Amino acid sequence: MYHDLGNTNITIFAPEHKPLQNLSLIVKVLQQDLHLTEARISERRDVFIGDKKVSGSAYRITGN
Numbered sequence: 001m002y003h004d005l006g007n008t009n010i011t012i013f014a015p016e017h018k019p020l021q022n023l024s025l026i027v028k029v030l031q032q033d034l035h036l037t038e039a040r041i042s043e044r045r046d047v048f049i050g051d052k053k054v055s056g057s058a059y060r061i062t063g064n
Helices: 019-033
Strands: 039-041 047-049 052-055
Touching: 019 039, 019 047
Parallel strands: none
Antiparallel strands: 039 047, 047 052
16 A cells, blocks of 8 residues: 555545545544634535645445
């Protein structure tokens, strides 16, 4: 596995693929716990804080 220095990766294992639910959880933590009230999900399912993109998404969907 490759990991860029200075990045934070989040992995969510779930029985169903629900990307908006997962992103909503991340934005909730940014807003409530880190007090980054401008955090939001874009139409392309990226996370922004103000006008800065802070997260994109990569998915791997497998069978059982």
